[in-house]
Amino acid sequence: MASVSDTRWRPLEIAFWLCTLLPFALAPNYLSLASQVAITALFALSLDLILGYAGIVSLGHAAFFGMGAYTAGLIAKHYWTEPISALLIAGFISGVLGYALSHVIVRFRHLALIMLTMGFGLLLAEAANSAHDLTGGADGLQGFRVPDVLGFKFDMFGRTAYAYSLAVLFVCFLVCRRIIHSPFGLALRGIRENATRMPAIGAPSLSHLRKAYTMAAVFAGLAGAALTHTTSTVSLDVLSFGRSADVLVILILGGAGRLYGGIIGAVIYMVARDQFSGVNPQYWYFWIGLLLVAVVMFLPNGILGGLSALHKKRQ
Amino acid sequence: MLSSAVGVLFDGFAYGMLLFLLSVGLSVTLGMMNFVNLAHCSFAMVGGYATVTLVNRFGWPFLATLPMAFVAGAVISLALERTLFKRLYRATDLDQCLLTIGIVFISIAAFAWFYTTEQQSARPPEWLRASIQVGNLNFAGYRLFLIVFGLATTFLLFFFIEKTRFGAQVRAAVDNQRMARGLGLDVDRAFMLTFALGGGLAGLGGALAIEVVGLDPTFALAYLVYVLIVVAVGGLGSIGGSFAAAVVLGISDMAGKYYFPWLGAFLIYLVMVGLLMWRPLGLFGKR
Amino acid sequence: MLSTKNVNKKFGSLVVAEDISLSLPAGVRYALIGPNGAGKTTLINLITGLVAADSGQILLGEGENAANITALKPYQRVKRGLVRTFQINTLFPHLSALESVTLAVLERDGHAHNWWRGLPSFSSAADEAFAILKSLKLEQTAQKETRELAYGQQRLLEIALALATRPRVLLLDEPAAGVPKGESAELFAAVEGLSRELTVLFIEHDMEVVFRFASRILVMVGGRILVEGSPQDIARDERVREVYLGAAHAA
Secondary structure (H helix, E strand, O other), rough: OOOOOOOOOOOHHHHHHHHHOOOHHHHHHHHHHHHHHHHHHOOOOOOOHHHHHHOOOOOOOHHHHHHHHHHOOOHHHHHHHHHHHHHHHHHHHHHHHHHHHHHHHOOOOHHHHHHHHHHHHHHHHHHHHOHHHHHHHHHOOOOOOOOOOOOOHHHHHHOOHHHHHHHHEEEEEEEHHHOOHHHHHHHHHHHHOOOHHHHOOOHHHHHHHHHHHHHHHHHHHHHHHHHEEEEEEEOHHHHOOOHOOOOOOOHHHHOOOOHHHHHHHHHHHHHHHHHHHHOOOOHHHHHHHHHHHHHHHOOOOHHHHHHHHHHHHHH | HHHHHHHHHHHHHHHHHHHHHHHHHHHHHHHHHHHOOOHHEEEEEEEHHHHHHHHOOOOOOHHHHHHHHHHHHHHHHHHHHHHHHHOOOOOOOOHHHHHHHHHHHHHHHHHHHOOOOOEEEOOOHHHHHEEEEEEOEEEEHHHHHHHHHHHHHHHHHHHHHHHHHOOOHHHOOOHEEEHHOOOOHHHHEEEEEEEHHHHHHHHHHHHHHHHHOEEEEOHHHHHHHHHHHHHHHOOOOOOOHHHHHHHHHHHHHHHHHHHHHHHOOOOHHHHHHHHOOOOOOOOOOOO | OOOEEEEEEEEEEEEEEEEEEEEEEOEEEEEEEOOOOOOOHHHHOOOOOOOOOOOOOOOOHHHHHHOOOOOOOOHHHOOEEEEEOOOOOOOOOOOOOHHHHHHHHHHHHHOOOOOOOOOOHHHHHHHHHHHHHHHHHOOOOOEEEEEHOOHHHHHHHHHHHHHHOOOOOEEEOOOOOOOOOOHHHHHHHHHHHHOOOEEEEOOOHHHHHHHHHHEEEEEEEEEEEEEEEEHHHHOHHHHHHHHHHOOEEEO
């Protein structure tokens, strides 16, 4: 009869994921960077769940990323260095934090919402800064090493790191993809499209939003933990406002609400930043600023949105 | 004990006046057009650097540069409003945030390029910096100047908003834009002028801030957080609200730094989160 | 089926609802009429819970079994069968018509929290959604995004969304608002075709429509119910004529 959603894998998607294996062969010197890209992509994907699909503008999403990173770091430092179990625990803890905060967050809109998300992020960053007995404060968490995962050593070429990050990204991506194409995903889109109509069709919007926020916190926490495992350090920067702002820029660049936007944005942003890192940081800010202005004025749906519009025009 | 408490109140109040000057423009324009302008502190930066240039390069006296700082802030905000911002009045919160953050980044890079990232200074005259002795309390002259200046500006703004015809137009547009348009008010023009006024005040604030907190290209982001807190807590579109919130924030910050230095900025953020949860529209918010 | 007892609401010094007590028996078609600003939409907002009443009660159900729903949140009232449509289209711009109605069906059946099963496996929901669209002659629009639909189709989609929730009481806020006279036939065929078991209250300004579809009429002026009666009674009522002085239709 009528189909509501086409959930088959498109050839382009399959090609994309096959390409993610290319760096092993074609860019073996850049595997550490690739690992960072994968982690950032997961972080951006987690933000997409609440921003692109549910419509919650968050300027404090790094709180969950950092929570996951520090949890993983603390486990490695004080308990055991097996990463996968730590990864799961870190995701869980971030989820708990997300669940707790969600009860407050979902009740607000507009400026108050933006400010609250920012405020919670800043609070957590300040708390981590002050609690230097636990977190190492401004020096970061040091003195631990995660030597291997599932028997594969974290080598200095970053092979294992990239494989690990990519695997975490892919598994989380599969789950996100499922969520998007499920009734819950449709409900989230409904909230984004018209928050007023949802209660009028009997939808418990706040409950849906809390759930989405919690899920997003879990994925962000997993990304943070993966960062800790692949770099064997945790610095305060994982909780910073800068990181929250960065991931927002990345998601918008790629295109929010399109599942792959965060990933595409992460690839472009991180690779570009790596290329320009030698240059004066001033230049970087200038070009990113210009890019943001350009994206908002001319490409409001990000790169993926622009490509899809172009594709539609051609047809 | 008491003298330190008085000192904290005094310094905090002065700091609050500074924050008020920096924030009031944003509060009114947000209340009028609901345009989330995160680049507001870039206008402050423009005013600050204008003063720095005039004092250090051209030898102007500090006080004489203040009107120019106002003009610089007003001109740049007007230019941006006419070219970019006005196209986004109906856009989403997110888009407005992103565009204006982009402007902030560009401004940071631009000022770093022209002025380097070093701290700038522009010293006010000696007589202004002298301290005044009352009993065994010492009051820094410049902070007294800030307080007087801030209060004078507040009264002028209140007079302007409550007693003049233009002020009435602004109030109408903040209250109910659609209705105001329907009554034939040129809301766009009123907004444009208000925006310029707000930008000018920010520029002024930026210039006055140099002596208290210094100036470098990161000012636009560093103080954005404080300005947003003042605006959100005070309530959009409310001059009185901005005043109250700025004073509360200024004093809390000073008190925090003096009595609980290990808390750092934690106290401010906690106060903000708490106040917003209690009153999401701000203390004096209208919508 | 639906009744209110002494519902009051004021915004500051503006009284928008004063001592509203009404009782709608099951299966009856009511029209709510009154001049602009009388508080008709506000009354619907009060009944559905979008706006909290200052005092009074709202009851849903028959006689003895009527439940006091005054404390329930809006979505909870919808789940009990009290549903409304909006005067201004309140739809999901980027969702297709079919997706929109399917969402309503899924919410109704409590499946919307399910994040691990794909939408295609909920074919019965999609089929039911399609059937609802078909009953309103909207089947051609099923795959189109809501924002691409014609205005009249969007008004029909408003009703489709409401129907998908399987209401017991349906409150239609000016269902034909903005639809030109010539094109509103479909809309009213839809209203007429609504199940006889459904209790319907609709706000309407066009007296022809009111007299054609309503079996009872409520007249509201300045936040109060002026009078209630059959169409014939209302047409003869002096007070109503006064209120509508200048209006085209006085029978």
